[in-house]
Amino acid sequence: MSGALLEMRGISKSYGTVRANRSVDLTVMPAQIVGLLGENGSGKSTLMKVLFGMVRPDEGGIVYDGRELDTGRPKAALQAGIAMIHQHFTLVEAMTVAENLMLGWSGAAGPWLDRRGVAAQVRDAAARYGLEIDPDARVEQLALGEKQRVEILKAILRGAHLLILDEPTSILSPPEIARLLDFLRRFRTEGHAVIFITHKLGEVLAVADQVVVLRDGQVAGAAAVAGATRASLARLMVGRETSAVAAAPPAAATAAGRLRLQVRALAARDASGVERLKDASFDLRAGEILALAGIDGNGQGELADALAGLARPTRGRILMDEVDITRGDAAQRLAAGIAYIPADRAGTSLVQGMSIEENLMLRDVGRAPYSRLGRIQRGAARRLSIERMRDFDVRAASPDAPARTLSGGNQQKVALARELGRQPEVVIAFQPTWGLDPGATQFVIDRLRRLRDQGTAVLYISSELEEVLAVGDRVGVLSEGRVVDLVPRAEADIERIGLAMAGALQAVSP
Numbered sequence: 001m002s003g004a005l006l007e008m009r010g011i012s013k014s015y016g017t018v019r020a021n022r023s024v025d026l027t028v029m030p031a032q033i034v035g036l037l038g039e040n041g042s043g044k045s046t047l048m049k050v051l052f053g054m055v056r057p058d059e060g061g062i063v064y065d066g067r068e069l070d071t072g073r074p075k076a077a078l079q080a081g082i083a084m085i086h087q088h089f090t091l092v093e094a095m096t097v098a099e100n101l102m103l104g105w106s107g108a109a110g111p112w113l114d115r116r117g118v119a120a121q122v123r124d125a126a127a128r129y130g131l132e133i134d135p136d137a138r139v140e141q142l143a144l145g146e147k148q149r150v151e152i153l154k155a156i157l158r159g160a161h162l163l164i165l166d167e168p169t170s171i172l173s174p175p176e177i178a179r180l181l182d183f184l185r186r187f188r189t190e191g192h193a194v195i196f197i198t199h200k201l202g203e204v205l206a207v208a209d210q211v212v213v214l215r216d217g218q219v220a221g222a223a224a225v226a227g228a229t230r231a232s233l234a235r236l237m238v239g240r241e242t243s244a245v246a247a248a249p250p251a252a253a254t255a256a257g258r259l260r261l262q263v264r265a266l267a268a269r270d271a272s273g274v275e276r277l278k279d280a281s282f283d284l285r286a287g288e289i290l291a292l293a294g295i296d297g298n299g300q301g302e303l304a305d306a307l308a309g310l311a312r313p314t315r316g317r318i319l320m321d322e323v324d325i326t327r328g329d330a331a332q333r334l335a336a337g338i339a340y341i342p343a344d345r346a347g348t349s350l351v352q353g354m355s356i357e358e359n360l361m362l363r364d365v366g367r368a369p370y371s372r373l374g375r376i377q378r379g380a381a382r383r384l385s386i387e388r389m390r391d392f393d394v395r396a397a398s399p400d401a402p403a404r405t406l407s408g409g410n411q412q413k414v415a416l417a418r419e420l421g422r423q424p425e426v427v428i429a430f431q432p433t434w435g436l437d438p439g440a441t442q443f444v445i446d447r448l449r450r451l452r453d454q455g456t457a458v459l460y461i462s463s464e465l466e467e468v469l470a471v472g473d474r475v476g477v478l479s480e481g482r483v484v485d486l487v488p489r490a491e492a493d494i495e496r497i498g499l500a501m502a503g504a505l506q507a508v509s510p
């Protein structure tokens with residue numbers, strides 16, 4: 001087709017017997033936003049790695065801006081003006097925003113980089129695109145949403161003409177999401193193009209012109225967004241009817257059970273020593289899901305780590321069944337029946353070089369049913385692995401597949417299968433659906449509800465407002481290190497929560 005900015009034609013790529021991409025065609029026009037959708041493991045990342053030159057396709061070719069693009073050469077894509085905003089940022093933490101933007105930037109004047117000139121250009125671009133950021137701020141002090149803005153500015157200043165965003169909104173508050181979508185529209189107005197990978201159908205409908213859906217490595221369908229609905233997109237993704245994500249209403253808050261966890265005036269620092277969690281207080285009871293909304297930088301990571309025994313609180317107390325556990329470590333928490341689902345599961349809780357089965361056994365290797373009288377029970381381990389993989393819909397050839405060969409979403413499912421497969425007393429779930437497709441998201445939520453119904457106390461920390469409202473029997477917001485607006489779900493006011501997430505409300509006591 002003439003006039004296209006990007007044409008990927010007949011892209012195929014296999015890993016052993018796994019056919020990650022099968023004759024995939026993808027066309028992007030100038031000034032077009034394309035939403036790339038698909039279930040976990042459907043081949044989205046592989047296709048983008050091919051486009052980016054990180055993976056050489058077995059078959060197929062790419063024409064960009066009328067020219068054949070050298071496949072398998074990352075530099076070719078960059079030089080052509082293709083930029084990708086990854087989920088894991090590539091900024092140098094100890095440097096300032098301007099310094100990061102100057103790294104490898106050919107727009108700076110000669111070998112003597114002109115700091116003031118760079119700062120002026122940053123301000124200029126930031127204002128033009130609504131991506132305000134202080135050029136002199138150190139990156140380590142920025143929240144995730146701000147780091148993302150720096151990454152986008154870096155791409156723009158290097159002349160990106162096609163921007164690829166990999167699940168960019170999963171770290172943003174509702175106002176920040178609106179701002180990002182607004183930026184994408186402005187970027188499009190200037191004739192640039194965007195490929196937007198997301199599991200959130202609503203965002204695609206809000207901003208994209210065209211959607212392409214992958215299923216099992218193939219294009220399951222491509223359509224103009226005008227005329228598409230959430231239901232039609234979901235149907236294309238899974239090939240059958242699905243219910244809307246997290247549609248089931250929360251169970252009527254049982255006159256909740258026994259008091260399990262008491263958190264009082266808890267404070268904790270982040271890795272760089274900043275006290276992000278300042279004064280958090282709440283109770284968690286058996287048989288309830290307490291959902292806390294909040295975006296990065298407001299203390300949720302520190303709260304989760306402190307409860308899991310991974311970070312030592314600077315002030316305050318944690319009581320489990322009336323016993324003070326503030327100073328205990330992670331092993332003691334585990335022994336007390338507290339399961340922890342950290343945010344960055346692929347990075348922190350899976351061993352990439354180990355198989356799915358070994359990862360599933362990791363915490364319980366010395367115990368039944370994995371071990372008897374000091375011997376590993378291979379048969380039992382295998383049966384349990386297969387059962388958990390089926391339960392959690394982990395898509396892989398066998399339990400022997402190394403974790404690193406799984407798609408991002410399937411890695412998450414392995415970590416979840418391990419933590420939720422046991423029968424924990426208390427679950428601390430930090431962004432448990434991050435990176436999961438709608439089907440898997442629904443599954444995780446159902447699983448947490450089931451645990452709740454069996455009497456587990458669940459703390460659900462998430463930046464997804466919709467999910468917080470869908471799963472919480474009680475909901476609140478973690479804002480500037482404090483728990484605010486903690487109310488039964490039925491009394492929750494969506495707008496108020498959105499405002500509180502953005503830091504607009506004051507703290508209230510529990």
Ligand SMILES: Nc1ncnc2c1ncn2[C@@H]1O[C@H](COP(=O)(O)OP(=O)(O)OP(=O)(O)O)[C@@H](O)[C@H]1O
Nearest residue numbers: 015020040041042043044045046405406407408409
């Ligand atoms: N390095 C690898 N070795 C073996 N198999 C791989 C490798 N990378 C990807 N795969 C397989 O290719 C298939 C497609 O994976 P891909 O990462 O492209 O999916 P995805 O759509 O990006 O999924 P997600 O939404 O979970 O991130 C999966 O079955 C995955 O297990």
